[in-house]
Amino acid sequence: MKVLIAEDTTDLNRVVTVMLQKFGYDVDSVYDGQAALDQLELNGYDAVILDIMMPKMDGITALKNMRSRGINVPVLMLTDKSEVDDRVAGLDAGADDYLPKPFAMKELLARVNAMTRRKTKYSGSLVTYADFSLNTDTLELAAENSVRLSMKECELLHLFALHGGKELTTDYILEHVWRGDDSADESTVYLYTKYLKRKLAGIGSAAGITGERSGAYMLVSK
Amino acid sequence: MNAINKTTGSDSAVSIYGTSKPLLEETMQMVLREITKIRNEMTEELGMDPIEHLLGRIKSEESMREKCRRKGLPETPESALEKIHDAIGLRVVCAFLDDVYTIRDRLLALPRIRLVEEKDYIRHVKPNGYRSFHMIISVDEKIYAEIQLRTISMDTWAALEHHLKYKKEIGRGTALISAELKRCADELASTDSSMQTLRDMIQELR
Secondary structure, three states: OEEEEEOOOHHHHHHHHHHHHHOOOEEEEEOOHHHHHHHHHHOOOOEEEEEOOOOOOOHHHHHHHHHHOOOOOOEEEEEOOOOHHHHHHHHHOOOOEEEEOOOOHHHHHHHHHHHHHHHHHHOOOEEEEOOEEEEOOOOEEEOOOEEEOOHHHHHHHHHHHHOOOOOEEHHHHHHHHOOOOOOOOHHHHHHHHHHHHHHHHHOOOOEEEEEOOOOEEEEEEO | OOOOOOOOOOOOOOOOOOOOHHHHHHHHHHHHHHHHHHHHHHHHHHOOOOEEEEEEEEOOHHHHHHHHHHOOOOOOHHHHHHHOOOOEEEEEEEOOHHHHHHHHHHHHOOOOEEEEEEEEOOOOOOOOOOOOEEEEEEEOOOEEEEEEEEEHHHHHHHHHHHHHHOOHHHOOOHHHHHHHHHHHHHHHHHHHHHHHHHHHHHHHHO
8 A cells, every 4th residue: 555645744644554564554754745745756656644834835726637637646734733724625626534633543544544445445346236246347247147338227226236135216216327417317227227127137046126217226136 | 960061972872861852951941931930930020030041951871871781770761761861951049038938938839840859958058168059849630840949159159169070180288178168168158148138038038
């Protein structure tokens, strides 16, 4: 796991770096926002720790900048005292978490662990329900045999699997799988549900999807 | 049954089929006519031709003799007609998945045709990704025929896979190619499913 820390207070930067290294992280340290951006262009990271108040470029500007470039690595902001506005600004700019100074080292470690754990779980995870497994990384859906789903089918089935045996309304599905896509409507949900029903049957799975057009759908094990 | 062979074998010497060659021809034509009847009925019902192409062949003399040797059987008409069941080989390639099963059901409902054995490699996919529906039928309790039914996608995949199988010089990187071919088969199967779903959806909208 590779972590980038941007903190202008030399002592604090040093202490955090050593502590994270001690717990197995590969750490790169920089002392301002611009250097953090440069570093992010050069390397991929699993987590970034950003101080808000830094010379050259502050943490919030650096964060907005990296998000606008599509760098979606989890970010922990270090905020001075407990300035509510700083925290809100940080989260609004795309931070995943914040930690007010002064903080205990073990809390910082726990937060970095939590952020990187979340990431490992998201990418390439295997979602299972009844007798099928869905690899959200390769889009492979498998039971007795396998097929490869499209991105949207995968997202929809993932949502169903997270709520197996529970009814999901068409609106809920639209909101979670087709958010921001105005062309999607109840027919889209109906069609994609039909695709999945057929593909589940095709791979010989005992799982199926019940529900009527425009109503609520549910993933069930037959 | 490998690729459909067009040759009918050498006319010289004694045929491995003995004097049954005309009977094989006749039987094959009869099954082809029955499939064509089913095809016409379905075209009427669906408003579209369910069959993309239909092929039939009598296994060539050489292939049949080679198969007898491979199976350790004497090269006799009995082996070719009784022990081996694909002297007549038919391939029905459909545009849509459901039609594969409809054609199967209607063929087996015919009085002169009896199912001897079927292997559903669409449901029970081979580990390399091969999908097809195979069946051995007996016509008039006398002549065997093998029928392979599959979709265009499955047929396309099988053609490429067959082609690569003989590219032995590949050697290195075979595992990657096999894994990728399997992925392609799974993607094509997914598309077959989607296309069938879309046809169902159109029927619903009518």
